[in-house]
Amino acid sequence: MGSVLNTLISREEAILRVTEVLGFPWRAKRESVNLLDSWGYKLAYDIKAVCRSPQWARSTRDGYAVRSADLYGASRSFPVFLNCIDEVKMGSVPSCKIKHETCAAIHTGGILPEGADSVLMLEDAERASEFIEVYDAVQFGENIIQAGEDYKAGDLLLHSGDRLDFASIGILASMGFASVDVFKLKIGVLSTGDEIIDFNEPLKEEDGKIRDINSWTVSALLKRKGYLVQQFGIVKDDIELIESVVSEMLKACDVVILSGGASASVRDHTADVLSKLSDPGIIVHGIRLSPGKPTIISGDKHNFRLAIGLPGHPLSCLAVMYAVVLPLLSAMLNGEPREQFRKIILPMERDVYGHTGTEELIPAKLSREGKVIPLPSKSGYIAAFRESSGFIRLGENVETIRRGEDAEVLLW
Amino acid sequence: MGSVLNTLISREEAILRVTEVLGFPWRAKRESVNLLDSWGYKLAYDIKAVCRSPQWARSTRDGYAVRSADLYGASRSFPVFLNCIDEVKMGSVPSCKIKHETCAAIHTGGILPEGADSVLMLEDAERASEFIEVYDAVQFGENIIQAGEDYKAGDLLLHSGDRLDFASIGILASMGFASVDVFKLKIGVLSTGDEIIDFNEPLKEEDGKIRDINSWTVSALLKRKGYLVQQFGIVKDDIELIESVVSEMLKACDVVILSGGASASVRDHTADVLSKLSDPGIIVHGIRLSPGKPTIISGDKHNFRLAIGLPGHPLSCLAVMYAVVLPLLSAMLNGEPREQFRKIILPMERDVYGHTGTEELIPAKLSREGKVIPLPSKSGYIAAFRESSGFIRLGENVETIRRGEDAEVLLW
Numbered sequence: 001m002g003s004v005l006n007t008l009i010s011r012e013e014a015i016l017r018v019t020e021v022l023g024f025p026w027r028a029k030r031e032s033v034n035l036l037d038s039w040g041y042k043l044a045y046d047i048k049a050v051c052r053s054p055q056w057a058r059s060t061r062d063g064y065a066v067r068s069a070d071l072y073g074a075s076r077s078f079p080v081f082l083n084c085i086d087e088v089k090m091g092s093v094p095s096c097k098i099k100h101e102t103c104a105a106i107h108t109g110g111i112l113p114e115g116a117d118s119v120l121m122l123e124d125a126e127r128a129s130e131f132i133e134v135y136d137a138v139q140f141g142e143n144i145i146q147a148g149e150d151y152k153a154g155d156l157l158l159h160s161g162d163r164l165d166f167a168s169i170g171i172l173a174s175m176g177f178a179s180v181d182v183f184k185l186k187i188g189v190l191s192t193g194d195e196i197i198d199f200n201e202p203l204k205e206e207d208g209k210i211r212d213i214n215s216w217t218v219s220a221l222l223k224r225k226g227y228l229v230q231q232f233g234i235v236k237d238d239i240e241l242i243e244s245v246v247s248e249m250l251k252a253c254d255v256v257i258l259s260g261g262a263s264a265s266v267r268d269h270t271a272d273v274l275s276k277l278s279d280p281g282i283i284v285h286g287i288r289l290s291p292g293k294p295t296i297i298s299g300d301k302h303n304f305r306l307a308i309g310l311p312g313h314p315l316s317c318l319a320v321m322y323a324v325v326l327p328l329l330s331a332m333l334n335g336e337p338r339e340q341f342r343k344i345i346l347p348m349e350r351d352v353y354g355h356t357g358t359e360e361l362i363p364a365k366l367s368r369e370g371k372v373i374p375l376p377s378k379s380g381y382i383a384a385f386r387e388s389s390g391f392i393r394l395g396e397n398v399e400t401i402r403r404g405e406d407a408e409v410l411l412w
Numbered sequence: 413m414g415s416v417l418n419t420l421i422s423r424e425e426a427i428l429r430v431t432e433v434l435g436f437p438w439r440a441k442r443e444s445v446n447l448l449d450s451w452g453y454k455l456a457y458d459i460k461a462v463c464r465s466p467q468w469a470r471s472t473r474d475g476y477a478v479r480s481a482d483l484y485g486a487s488r489s490f491p492v493f494l495n496c497i498d499e500v501k502m503g504s505v506p507s508c509k510i511k512h513e514t515c516a517a518i519h520t521g522g523i524l525p526e527g528a529d530s531v532l533m534l535e536d537a538e539r540a541s542e543f544i545e546v547y548d549a550v551q552f553g554e555n556i557i558q559a560g561e562d563y564k565a566g567d568l569l570l571h572s573g574d575r576l577d578f579a580s581i582g583i584l585a586s587m588g589f590a591s592v593d594v595f596k597l598k599i600g601v602l603s604t605g606d607e608i609i610d611f612n613e614p615l616k617e618e619d620g621k622i623r624d625i626n627s628w629t630v631s632a633l634l635k636r637k638g639y640l641v642q643q644f645g646i647v648k649d650d651i652e653l654i655e656s657v658v659s660e661m662l663k664a665c666d667v668v669i670l671s672g673g674a675s676a677s678v679r680d681h682t683a684d685v686l687s688k689l690s691d692p693g694i695i696v697h698g699i700r701l702s703p704g705k706p707t708i709i710s711g712d713k714h715n716f717r718l719a720i721g722l723p724g725h726p727l728s729c730l731a732v733m734y735a736v737v738l739p740l741l742s743a744m745l746n747g748e749p750r751e752q753f754r755k756i757i758l759p760m761e762r763d764v765y766g767h768t769g770t771e772e773l774i775p776a777k778l779s780r781e782g783k784v785i786p787l788p789s790k791s792g793y794i795a796a797f798r799e800s801s802g803f804i805r806l807g808e809n810v811e812t813i814r815r816g817e818d819a820e821v822l823l824w
Binding site: 035036039040051053054055056060089090091092093108109110111145149150151155157158164165166167168169170171172173174175176177178193194195196199200203205206207208209210211212213215216217218219220221223224229231237260311312313314318342343344345346366368369370381382383384385386388389406 | 630793
């Protein structure tokens with residue numbers, strides 16, 4: 001059997017080394033898509049505001065555009081009377097001007113007429129022909145949104161690499177984008193291993209096989225993060241077979257991900273196959289990360305190809321995907337390994353144990369009370385992921401985090 | 413101008429009333445899709461485990477399958493010697509039997525041979541022809557995953573209505589699902605208002621118009637939650653126009669969502685149009701929710717149609733989508749308004765102010781330190797949503813939450 005990996009580097013070093021050696025960012029494929037079809041993809045450029053929003057000060061209530069000073073001290077016992085001189089039409093700039101002791105009826109979203117500084121809510125006044133009887137005061141600026149209050153022309157609103165979601169699509173719509181450029185990075189996914197069978201093969205207990213899980217979880221996770229995925233199925237642990245499929249994958253895809261075949265065992269041929277990429281070939285072979293140690297990262301900087309061998313255990317495979325592969329893909333697109341997860345620091349619900357010298361990732365869920373509950377990571381095989389919210393991260397220098405102490409959680 | 417809404421009910425009452433009156437769940441359209449294409453959709457049935465996983469006890473390391481009792485006290489100074497009788501082949505059930513002071517080489521994922529109870533890691537032994545010299549003890553069960561430890565036959569693994577993601581797709585793959593039935597509920601989205609223009613119309617400052625935001629945020633949010641969306645554009649605030657488009661929408665879609673046109677102002681005709689659905693027509697007109705008060709919910713229980721009028725302000729529109737519409741859609745599919753958001757209780761970073769008598773939703777972000785930061789909700793127009801993590805929920809009886817006190821956050 002092979003020797004123990006002896007050139008382990010930290011996760012951070014691994015990501016930086018690959019980024020440097022391969023000269024990220026690479027010029028990635030981008031494509032213009034209709035705004036609604038852009039949902040879930042990664043924006044291919046920074047977006048600065050082309051105008052301010054809102055363009056005009058607008059009412060946020062149904063009521064009356066007023067000068068707040070006129071209503072000082074108004075109450076049910078001492079109402080104030082205003083002359084209602086106009087009604088602001090929706091979708092047009094009002095021509096009236098609000099002077100001392102006058103007002104104009106206005107609807108939610110209506111443009112504030114000149115002279116008015118606030119809006120009195122409909123229910124705080126009673127209309128009587130051309131007058132309104134006002135029962136409450138308003139503060140300067142109350143019930144309005146100022147011009148440019150949401151954003152100003154030139155504001156940097158969205159960043160290249162942002163995954164488009166309802167808020168960012170709303171921002172683009174507010175500026176009149178009908179379509180938008182998104183990255184379309186294509187990633188090929190392959191499972192390797194003599195013990196792995198596909199869904200169309202019969203699973204007989206006496207054969208000792210298991211169903212392929214990794215190519216599905218990896219593919220679904222990549223879709224979730226806005227990448228295009230092509231599955232290449234399963235190959236047995238035979239170097240010529242693996243080599244031939246990987247060569248096909250490298251033709252069709254920007255990135256190639258293999259799961260299984262990254263352990264130190266003699267049957268694993270991933271390293272041999274990935275070492276044939278050049279230049280430079282293998283950049284990382286082994287990471288001080290648990291689970292995830294036997295990760296292999298290889299690249300071809302002239303043909304812009306990245307190939308990664310992931311460990312075969314479903315939990316390890318997902319841990320490396322999250323903590324190594326997603327930051328690398330981000331670096332490929334934007335030059336810096338922007339983290340693909342939100343981090344949050346929360347207290348542990350119970351003790352969690354780690355080891356110094358290795359960064360550890362432990363699946364965890366968050367309780368309703370904002371506590372971190374570690375999930376048993378041995379049985380975190382796949383079903384436990386259902387209820388998980390992310391990984392607890394124990395840095396290389398952290399051994400144990402006691403109940404009540406803060407832990408760093410990388411959220412899905 | 414119209415009278416103030418006077419039949420407000422609580423959000424919870426509104427959801428329950430609609431669920432009861434319309435007799436949810438309705439039999440929703442479902443469709444079989446390939447497993448990878450199922451990502452993001454809602455599962456159309458409960459999934460119970462058809463087998464256990466893993467089927468056999470397996471090694472989680474490269475090393476040697478051993479009887480832990482044989483290694484008691486083993487160390488570098490006092491190594492133990494075992495006879496290595498076999499090597500477990502990947503993907504087959506081992507035929508060897510581990511007896512006293514014997515072992516078998518095994519790879520990560522290999523099936524544990526009979527008689528072995530644990531796995532010694534490769535690096536804790538040295539091979540010398542048919543013997544291994546063992547430098548460390550192992551505990552009973554160490555470095556293995558037991559048969560059925562992940563899940564057992566009959567375990568309820570996934571629920572109808574779950575949105576399929578990497579973990580659930582992995583679980584389905586582990587049981588050999590090649591395709592899966594998902595709900596395909598079709599929702600039509602329309603923006604109304606004289607002030608709203610589409611991306612293909614010129615926006616001139618002097619016209620006082622604004623771009624349509626709501627139909628985009630609503631559509632993107634629905635896609636995010638696994639629904640099919642059809643956009644019907646924008647109609648001016650003209651009752652006959654709205655009626656004609658809504659009638660077309662009701663033919664093509666299961667659910668119709670209108671934004672704008674739900675305020676109390678005379679120009680808003682949504683209520684008139686939605687009141688023409690029957691039976692029963694309008695079920696809810698006004699909710700004690702801020703923002704979101706002027707929400708209208710109408711239904712036709714014989715033709716299985718739900719129609720909802722949302723307020724026009726982008727923040728209000730999203731608040732009602734999140735807190736009312738998504739639970740209603742869940743109830744339509746599964747009979748109970750299962751919440752579509754994860755809730756978490758965390759301390760406030762600063763004070764937040766509300767009013768009693770109304771449930772309030774305030775956009776918020778979470779700091780890295782696990783504190784809740786309220787975002788200014790007036791300027792939460794649309795750009796502020798970029799950095800938000802969800803809404804702070806202030807119940808009807810909550811007025812102020814002070815810095816350091818716990819707040820309930822509904823996460824996106």
